[in-house]
Amino acid sequence: TLRHVFASGEALPPQHVARFQRLVSSLAGAKLVNLYGPTEATVDVSYFDCEPDEAYAVIPIGKPIQNIRLYIVKEGTEQLQPIGVAGELCIGGVGVARGYLNRPELTAEKFVKDPFAGGEAGYERMYRTGDLARWMPDGNIEYLGRIDHQVKIRGYRIELGEVETQLLQVESVREAVVMARADETGQKQMVAYYVAGQEISARELRSELGGELPSYMVPSYFVQLEQMPLSPNGKIDRKVLPAPEGSLQSGADYVAPRTWVEVKLTQIWQDVLGLAQVGVKENFFEMGGHSLRATTLASKIHQELNKPLPLRSIFEAPTIEQLAAVLEGLDQVAYASIPVTEERSFYPLSSAQKRLYVLHQFDPQDVNYNMPSVLQVSGPLNVKRVENVFRQLIARHATLRTRFELIDSEPMQWIEDAVPFEVEYTKVQAEGATANMMVSKEAQQLVSRFVRPFDLKAAPLLRVGLVDLGAQGVEQEAQHLLMLDMHHIVSDGVSLEVLTDEFVRLYGGEELAPLRIQYKDYAVWQQSEAHQEWMQRQEAYWLDTFQGELPVLDLSTDFARP
Incomplete structure (x- = not known):
């Protein structure tokens, strides 16, 4: 007697659909319908009929039901996205709720005026779901995951939902969740959790994904589970997924070193x-x-x-x-330490610094080479102590006391003995008491305004901000946003790891061993006569490789360049 089965609440994997068609639909002719929709739009707003004879790589969330309108807009804007381009899924129509009870700020943020409604009565509100989706050419919508599940790993922006989708394409993988977790150095790593019908090694999965995804989108860790942990309402509980340490599952048997x-x-x-x-x-x-x-x-x-x-x-x-x-097979070459250079009024720039200095001159108001990060800090935090630790770091690292100016048309770096510094402290009212820390619109605006151009002539090329959100969450813990921004001319990914590690150690009261050399010593060594010989060999090689006429490029169809 079974005629219709409706799936909702979680993304529907193609494997489940295939099993349903094989085990249920083939016997009773029952239809499987994939539904999508949040409570804020009276639950379901779109549907997709899973055809029994179709083999699906991805199960769309389909098309809007009657009296509902679905838009996909560029994140943070009201600009509609074209077919195939990801954006935030927004909902208009009679199903949209009035808002959240006793949560006026959150209501104002999520339930906005519908700019596409044309002024019809009763169709004024639009709900911003926070879900990432895109239109498919056939008029259906593909769900890509949560916008807050987008991550930036080693400079690449990654949609975790896309990685999950590819993982679900692997035969026998039934469920998959991909998360970004910080390792011991504070760097984010992708971790894939999966449930499968048989044991699959990380090596097999990495090989499968490597054929479909660029290398930076292949997770670093794979953890196979017997089943996904569920919250009381039946959804996957990401918060209790185990840390990957000890679960690397590389697929290789342990062999001890022999030589x-x-x-x-x-x-x-x-x-x-x-x-x-x-x-x-x-x-x-x-x-x-x-x-x-x-x-x-x-x-x-x-x-x-x-x-x-x-x-x-x-x-x-x-x-x-x-x-x-x-x-x-390699010859031994004694490891030569970079020497400490003599004290000077100013120092040359390294090759990397020269490149960044030139780029900065094109547009001094550009923030493309800022290196910002925002950390959520739970628990008590002493603001004066935070400021004091950063002053210690500035005193410890000469790069954080460095400014840049031209001398006879050549950029040089000056290192100041002391520089002015204070933490930009602001206190705002958090919205509600949720364990996931709903950050208020005011706090979000503060984070956005925090990233601004640096003047390379003024040290330090580092700024630190602290946003006090007050006590919130189930246990009413103090919450802060710690904001850092540095210019790339004095920092990189490794520098950020060092800074994060030393901040934690200094805040904990640890004393750090003095540094033998500073970045200025490396810059002088790199520009030294011995190193210049190597540079000249490199230059000769590349000039020979690229000798002859450059190919003629037709840029008429490309974008204009500055």
């Missing part, structure tokens, strides 16, 4: 990856390694084994066993 080189490499790998045990057959990039860690690995190998290893070798020989064989 002194493998022993030494094992110690270096464990230090760089932050792991207690690494086998000689395990893949560096399957154990959580990435390009920044590979650079650190090459440097440590040179420092401890006196073998200058090209970065390329780590990608070509990603196991300890393979790398040990590569090292056997």
